[in-house]
Amino acid sequence: MKSHDHDACLAASLAGSEGLTPLRRRVLEIVAASHRPLGAYEILKKLASDAPPTVYRALAHLQKAGLVHRIDSRNAYIACFAQTGRPHKSHFLLCRQCGQAHEIRSAALSRDIAQAAARMAFAVERETVEIAGLCAACKEGESAAPHDRIAPRRARQA
DSSP states (O other), rough: OOOOOOOHHHHHHHTTTTTHHHHHHHHHHHHHTOOOOOOOHHHHHHSSSOOOHHHHHHHHHHHHHHSSSEGGGTEEEOOOOOOOOOOOOOEEEEEEOOOEEEEEEOOHHHHHHHHHHHHHTTOOOOOOOEEEOOHHHTTTTTOOSTTSOOOOOOOOOO
């Protein structure tokens, strides 16, 4: 199992956090500290001080700012490591064993989805692509527990 500089990874996800309120920054720090999606109540437990609506508002703001992504199938959030500073189309590989989410930024996949929608005169309002399976470590049997300290792998942009 490969290790990585988690501090550098965390710093990358926080790069666009200037100007955030203290609560929003703390929520982003909590989400970015894990490489698996976290639900609002998991985040709330780590905060140990704020009400659920406050956490949901912070997550909504961070998502709108392009700093976190919502993983619909898990009703959870993961930090965006792309550092675009704005919302963008992302697709995810989700490990069903350890829970990690790996962001894929693929221009070809986005283009194919847009073309399929155009052929059907379909107005896309929201795009979510989540592919479930096993990450390399779990597939090889290296992981019996979540391995949060592994950097998210990204597929090459096509």
